[in-house]
Amino acid sequence: MSDQIKNQQNQAEKWFRELRNQMVGAIQKLDGSTFIEEEWNRPGGGGGLMSILKGDIFEKVGVNISTVHGEFSEEFRGNMPGTEEDSRFWASGISVVAHMKNPRIAAAHFNTRYITTKGKQWFGGGCDLTPAIPEQLETDNFHDGLKRTCDQHDDNYYFQFKKQCDDYFFLKHRGEPRGVGGIFFDYIDKNFAKDLSFIKDTGQYFINFLIENVKRKKDFEFNKDDLEALSKKRSRYVEFNLLYDRGTLFGLKTGGNIDAILMSMPPNAKWD
Numbered sequence: 229m230s231d232q233i234k235n236q237q238n239q240a241e242k243w244f245r246e247l248r249n250q251m252v253g254a255i256q257k258l259d260g261s262t263f264i265e266e267e268w269n270r271p272g273g274g275g276g277l278m279s280i281l282k283g284d285i286f287e288k289v290g291v292n293i294s295t296v297h298g299e300f301s302e303e304f305r306g307n308m309p310g311t312e313e314d315s316r317f318w319a320s321g322i323s324v325v326a327h328m329k330n331p332r333i334a335a336a337h338f339n340t341r342y343i344t345t346k347g348k349q350w351f352g353g354g355c356d357l358t359p360a361i362p363e364q365l366e367t368d369n370f371h372d373g374l375k376r377t378c379d380q381h382d383d384n385y386y387f388q389f390k391k392q393c394d395d396y397f398f399l400k401h402r403g404e405p406r407g408v409g410g411i412f413f414d415y416i417d418k419n420f421a422k423d424l425s426f427i428k429d430t431g432q433y434f435i436n437f438l439i440e441n442v443k444r445k446k447d448f449e450f451n452k453d454d455l456e457a458l459s460k461k462r463s464r465y466v467e468f469n470l471l472y473d474r475g476t477l478f479g480l481k482t483g484g485n486i487d488a489i490l491m492s493m494p495p496n497a498k499w500d
Contacts, residue, residue, distance in 0.1 A: 233344060236420050237318060240342035240351075241295050243424065244322040247431045248293045251324060252279055254439050255291070259283035263291070268485040272298035278488040282495070285446050287329040290491035295320040296482060309415070310347030319343045319482075321353070322431070323475060325492040326438060331458035332448040333441065334359035334366055334407065335465065337492065338434040339475060340427050351423050352414035354389065355434045356397055358407030360461040361454055366445070367408045370437060374411055377433045381426040389413045399468055406468050459498035466497050 252263050261283030269275040276294025283289075297318040300308055308317065321341030328335065340353030357370055371390075378385035389411035397406040411430075416423050469476055469492055479489035 233349065236349065237320065237342070237344060239420075239424060240427075241320040243428060243431075244293050244295075244320055244340070244342075247428075247435070248277070248279070248291055248322055251291050251435050254435055255281060255286060255289055255326075258439055258442060259285045261286075266487075268488065270294075270296050270298070270483055270485070272296070272483050274298070276485065276488060278485065278491060280491065285329060285442060287327050288495040289326040290324065292323045292488050292491055293321070294484065294488065296484065298482070301481065308343075308345060309350070310345030312347065314346035317343065317345050317482075319478075323492070324434070327462070327494045328442070330446060330448055331360045331450050331454040332363070333445045334362075335462075335494070336434075336438050336441075337410075338431070340431060341475075342427075348417065349420075350415045350417040351427050352416065353427070353430070354393055354396075354410060354412035355430070356393055356407055356410030356412070358461065358465055360458040362408060363445075366441060369441065370408070370410065373433055373437055377429050378411065378426075380429060381422070385413075385426070386411065396472075397468065399464060399472075401467075401471070402464070404464070406464060456498070459496065460500070462494040462497035463499050465492075465494055469493065 256262055259281065261281050263279040263281045265277060265279045267275065267277050274294065274296035276292060279291045281289050299315045300317055319341060321339060323339040324337065326336045334357040336357055338355035340351065342351050359366065375386040378389065390409060393409045393412035394405065396412045397409065399406060476489055
C-alpha cells in the first residue's frame with residue numbers, strides 16, 4: 229500500500245473521530261444525559277467505539293465509529309470494486325441514528341465511510357429523515373440545507389443524490405418510502421481532497437440541522453394517536469434495516485460488532 233493511500237486513510241479516520249466527538253458533545257448538551265461508550269475489537273482486524281444515549285429528548289441515539297481491515301469472504305468479494313486480484317480491504321466510517329421521544333420529531337440517520345481495496349478507494353454515505361408525523365417545514369428545512377451544502381461542491385450532487393436516496397430508502401415489499409428522503413451516494417472518488425471536503429460539510433450540516441430541529445420541536449404537544457403512529461413507523465424502519473440496508477449487510481459480512489451493527493434499531497416498534 230502506498231504512502232499516499234495510508235495518508236488518505238488517516239485523514240478520513242481522523243475526521244470521522246472528530247465528527248463523532250462533535251456529535252456526542254452537542255447531543256449530550258441538548259439532552260442533559262450522557263452517552264454510554266463501549267470499545268470493541270474485530271477478530272479479523274480493527275475495531276470501533278459504540279456510543280448510546282437514552283435520554284429525555286432522544287429516546288435512543290447511537291453514534292458509532294469504526295476502522296476495520298482484513299479480507300472479504302469469497303461470497304462478499306464479488307460485490308466490492310477493486311477486489312478482482314486481492315480480497316483485502318480497509319474501511320473506516322461513522323454512523324448516527326436518532327430516535328426521538330416526541331413523535332412530532334423525525335428520526336434522523338447519517339453515515340459516511342471511506343473504503344479502500346487493492347484497486348479502488350471511495351467515499352459513500354448519506355442522510356435521511358423518517359418522520360412518523362410529517363411536517364412540511366421540517367422536510368423543507370432539511371432538503372433546502374442539503375441542497376445548499378451539495379451546491380457548494382457540485383451543482384448536480386443534490387438532485388443526483390436525492391434520487392439515489394429516494395430509490396434506496398424504499399420498502400419494495402410494501403411499495404412505500406421509508407421517510408421523506410435526503411441524499412445517498414456511493415463510489416465517490418473524483419479527487420480525495422475535494423471529496424473529503426464534501427464529506428466534512430455533509431457531516432457538519434447534519435449535526436447542525438439535527439440540533440436546531442430538535443430545539444424547535446422538542447416541546448411540541450403529542451397524544452396517544454401520535455405515539456401509535458410512531459410505533460408503526462418504527463416497524464417500517466426495522467423492516468428496511470433488516471431487509472435492505474447495505475451498512476447492516478457490510479457489517480455482518482465482515483465480522484463487525486453485532487450490537488454496533490444493530491444500533492440503528494428503534495427502542496420499540498409495533499406491527500398490526
